[in-house]
Amino acid sequence: MPELPELAAMATFLDGQLSGAVITQVQFPNYFSLKTKEHPPEELQGRTVESVSRRGKFVLLKTAAGPDALSAPGSPVTMFLAFNLAQAGWLHFMEKAVGPVDKPGFIAARLNFARNGQDVSFDLTDAGTWKGLAVFIVNDPADIHGIAELGPEPMEPGLGLEEFSRLFSARQQLKALLKDQKVLAGIGNAYSDEILHAAKLSPFATASSLDPQAVEHLFNTMRSLLTDAVQQATGKRPEDLKALKKSSMRVHGRTGQACPVCGDTVREIAYTTGSLQYCPTCQTGGEILEKRRRGKAD
Template sequence: MPELPEITALADFLDQRLSGAQLTRFLLPSAFPLKAADVPPESLIGRTVESVGRRGKFLVFEIAPEAPLDGDSAAPLYLVVNFAKSGWLTFTDEQSGDEETAAGGYFAAQLGFSNNGHDFGITLSDTGTWKGLALFIVRQPAEVHGIAELGPDPLDPGFGLDEFGRLFTHRQQIKGVLKNQKLLAGIGNAYSDEILHAAKLSPVAAAASLGPDAVERIFTTMKDVLSGAVQELSGKKPSELKEAKKASMRVHGRSGEPCPVCGDTVREIAFVGTSLQYCPTCQTNGEILAKRGAGEA
């Protein structure tokens, strides 16, 4: 599932190209991906993209109003994309010939844009067996339920150690706290593994059991890992982001490989549809974790 760093890089990439662009095409082969719409999708055609940004793991297009509606003051609309587990997008720059091809034949939506005579295309696709990619057209991003419930953004300059420390009164395990979108917005399975490895903390330790020094260490590490990943992914094309993320991982997705820090074998605990990876030497004092120990992670 795309997480904070790659969604940030994706939003920045699109914002540079689409800010000020006119939406020229909005094709939905099926109504299934459209979960909410204050206006018909086709009514967005001809409107201008004000900006492309991120809320948690959501990609957000701000669309300028065409004209005041029903006597109300003109207000923007927002096209919000939830990529879910297996969704992503491909980007086409028709003028430069920079073209990406969506994997497989399924796509959830196709969008066309024109910016000063420069044409762009976006295809939103979902390669999973269960198609979870969802679209929302709303008047405020917070009208999307998942956005309304988001906790603070870990990279928000105003999010400090005191606020972070209050999250660690929860009985959840540390990994569960980091992944809980109602507590922290944007961290998923991959980067929670990376943060805990870099902080040298067990993924199954109870959050409430951490002392002040450990809480400060994980706070600092979280900021460093996420900001470093954003910087590393910045400027990359959408087609490059997933592989770049995978290549940057030290333990996530590397079960059976040597830990790059100590050389111990990276271990895995697998669950239905997901798994976590960790280094016993770096994180658990050599203990090999049992599956039952990570049920909340």
């Protein structure tokens, strides 16, 4: 699943490629992904992309009505196309116009754009058995339930240590807390593993068990790790982001390999819907946790 660093880089890339471009065609060959009914996809045609940004795990295309827009009477000047790639979704950017989708397959949506005399396009695909990719066409991102409920961004200047510390009064486990989108927006299964490993904390430690020094250390570790990940990803094309993320992981997805910090074997706890990885020496005082919990990882 793409998380904050990859989605921030993707939004930056799309902003550079699409700002000022006109949407020339919108296709939803698989309507499973379109989650809103207020505006049909055709209303996006002829609109100009003003900017592309990110909020949590959502990428937001802000569009403005133009003279060629097919908007219905009374449509707002500003309209957003928002998407969440979920577990198995991805964006494929093409520097050419692409025709109608003949065989939908995994393609959930296809958009074509005209930009300074050049045609570009992107596909949104979902390769998962369970289709979780979601696309929304709304007047305001706050109209999307998943965005309205989001907690603060982990890297935003307004989130200081004092506000971060307030998150740790509950008995919620650290792994669950870090990837709870209502608590912090944008961190998922992979980066929660990486943050806890870097902070030398067990994924099953409870928030309320941390003393102020441990909370501060976790806060600084989270900010530092995510900042580095965003910097590494920024400037990369969407097709390069998956490999970059995989290569940057120290414990996540590296079950059975040596921890790069201490050399111990990276361990895994498997769930029905995923898994988490950790280093016993770095994080749990040598305790092996495989048989300790069973449940949902993502």
